Amino acid sequence: MKGVMRFGKNGKLRPRYIGLYRIAKRIGKVAYELELQQELATVHPVFHVSMLKKWMGDPLLIIPTEDIGIKNSLSYEEIPVQILDRQVRKSMTKEVASVKVLWRNQFVEKATWEA
Numbered sequence: 001m002k003g004v005m006r007f008g009k010n011g012k013l014r015p016r017y018i019g020l021y022r023i024a025k026r027i028g029k030v031a032y033e034l035e036l037q038q039e040l041a042t043v044h045p046v047f048h049v050s051m052l053k054k055w056m057g058d059p060l061l062i063i064p065t066e067d068i069g070i071k072n073s074l075s076y077e078e079i080p081v082q083i084l085d086r087q088v089r090k091s092m093t094k095e096v097a098s099v100k101v102l103w104r105n106q107f108v109e110k111a112t113w114e115a
Contacts, residue, residue, distance in 0.1 A: 079104040084111055 021034040030049045085100040102111045 084108070087113075 019037070021036055024033045024035045024045070027033055027046055031046055032049065032052065033046050036043060036045050080101045081104050082102040083099045084102050087098050087100075089096045089098060096115055098113045098115050100111050101114050102108060
């Protein structure tokens with residue numbers, strides 16, 4: 001499973017926001033049904049309000065689902081694009097080399113340290 005990310009998970013369980021979807025209707029006080037695209041037909045369309053993010057008009061925040069390449073199993077493969085930084089952490093008995101990796105479909109702020 002190394003290198004395969006689940007839909008909705010990013011790095012250390014940070015939420016992943018994709019697309020721009022219209023709210024079809026409100027269900028209860030804290031749930032909304034969204035109008036999802038056909039390629040996301042296997043995803044249940046009702047979401048808790050904590051999983052949604054209000055679109056503030058910045059087109060850089062929208063990541064098209066076509067660019068991510070979501071498979072039928074609702075997973076996608078993360079591909080490293082560039083190594084941004086290197087460091088060596090020293091403990092009492094050993095040294096661990098780490099690199100800061102920029103992943104495809106990620107912003108520089110979301111780059112992760114990998115050992």
